[in-house]
Amino acid sequence: MKGKGTQVLGIVGMATMLAGAACGAASSTATSSSSAATSSASQKHYSIDFITPGNTNPYFITMDLGAEEEAQTLGDATVTWDSAPTTDLQAQVQVLNAAMVTPPDFLIIAPASSTAMNANLAQVKSDGVPIITVDRDVTDTSVRIGSIYTN
Numbered sequence: 001m002k003g004k005g006t007q008v009l010g011i012v013g014m015a016t017m018l019a020g021a022a023c024g025a026a027s028s029t030a031t032s033s034s035s036a037a038t039s040s041a042s043q044k045h046y047s048i049d050f051i052t053p054g055n056t057n058p059y060f061i062t063m064d065l066g067a068e069e070e071a072q073t074l075g076d077a078t079v080t081w082d083s084a085p086t087t088d089l090q091a092q093v094q095v096l097n098a099a100m101v102t103p104p105d106f107l108i109i110a111p112a113s114s115t116a117m118n119a120n121l122a123q124v125k126s127d128g129v130p131i132i133t134v135d136r137d138v139t140d141t142s143v144r145i146g147s148i149y150t151n
Contacts, residue, residue, distance in 0.1 A: 046077040049104040052135075053092050053112035055083035060110065063134065067108070080104070089113050096120055103129050110135040118143060 050067055052060040064081040071077040082099050084091030092112040099107070100123075107129050111117040118140040121131055131144040138144065 043076050046106065047104040048077055048079045048106045048108060049099045050079055050081045051092065051095055051099060051107065051109040052081070052083045053087040053089075053110060055081075055085055059135070087112060089116050092117070093120055096124070100124060100127065100129075103127055105129070107131045108134055111138050115139050 048067070048071070050064055052063075054060070060081075060083070064079070067079040067081075071079045080099075082095050084095050089112045096109070097120075103124075107124055109117075109121070109131065111121070111133060114136060115138070118138050121138060121143040122140065124131060125143045133144050133147040133149075135149050137147045137149065141147070
């Protein structure tokens with residue numbers, strides 16, 4: 001059985017590769033989830049929140065589709081894409097706060113601001129939720145366990 005960190009990195013890695021390879025994908029879904037049809041009762045099921053600034057960027061749409069596909073392949077993870085309809089910082093903070101009402105096992109986020117999200121993500125980290133940033137990073141790198149982005 002794979003460790004949970006390996007599974008999440010696999011999901012993020014697959015999503016990043018697919019996004020880089022197919023930036024032109026399109027979808028109108030702002031929130032989505034995926035899980036395998038069968039799951040062992042003794043096996044932990046992981047919830048992963050994917051938060052982006054805005055929900056119309058083909059890059060993020062493709063990342064979500066890739067993450068969902070990998071989660072379905074693994075069979076023990078659900079990816080939920082949460083995004084405000086705009087790229088506004090305050091809108092992303094509201095989405096993050098709403099997602100933390102029932103904290104996920106992991107948070108994957110493309111921060112709307114590299115500096116303004118530091119305090120919010122520090123709170124998420126203090127709640128015990130591991131964070132991976134994608135596409136862009138935060139200036140306080142102590143709040144996350146890793147960052148994945150393309151050049």
